[in-house]
Amino acid sequence: MKELLLPVSLFALSMCATPGPNNMMLTASGANFGFRRTIPHILGIEFGLLFMFVLNAAGLGLAFKTFPILQSILKIVSVGYLFYLAIRIAFSKPVNISTNTQAKPLSFLEAAAFQLVNPKVLMMALTAMSTFSIAGNHYSLSVSLIIAIFGLVCIPSISLWAGFGVLIGRMLKGRKSHTAFNLLMSGLTAGSVLLIV
Template structure:
């Protein structure tokens, strides 16, 4: 991989990781409801889960979806249904009893890692990274390099959303205000599914 391509990949990894999406909406809400420390497993799970997804796409899963588009479509709809469930959970999150304690539980490491496999944005990022930034020469090494770079860049990038949520926490201690915030985060998570809703609407025309 040439230096220019590497710099472009780093920029791509940062921009796609730090911009709003399902992961970052959930981390912002988790930072508010549970704080940074309790959200760390969620953050690390996102990074490792996405790294494994990039490797899987590079090793042939992406080609399988190209050959059998129905599989990818089914995965998108499954992911959309799961994200609607997560939005419902976020909207119903209770206010923390104290700063150190909150009702409910944040995402675990394994839950966050598994979520990447049904996260539409994660699939788009992984497929885009492999098809755009992985030269055919030494392809496997390039795939592993892309996955490792994403893991290194992704965690601090998504962590900014957790920290932002934690900083907002003291302003949202009143149950009514926190309830409004959580409902707003849930609606933004649902809004991130707009491309899928558009596809569904087109399929029934």
């Protein structure tokens, strides 16, 4: 099992720390709501990601092969949810200049639910399980190790994006600059639809 540690860790880092829908949304949340209010969003991503890994280990990939229509349904739901999140980002108002008390970051449950339709997370889980898991007697142990490594790598990796957003939020001056930033993050989140279709 020791031979899995380095390759799985590098794969987890490359997947969790690179741009994608989660990290774009965390950057926007950090800029608009601060790091502390973004923590439930971070924890929701972690929980949802690990849950997807468990589902894949239990045979979700096989279900997609057996019933290809499931993948098409997932794409439609993913596109719709990403557009919903992009619109939500576009109309977010930073707490320090907003009088709209309804503006709020994604909750733990919203962030966790998004992982079930997040195409990057699905691809990550399918690739990790098919590439690094060991068939036979060591399957359960190898899967547990993969999930544990992703669990350890995910939180600090995605937290950096929220922290980056906090720094950006401090540099933005006034409502116009925040609006422009939110529109940029919204466009990048919506643009990730191109990775799906």
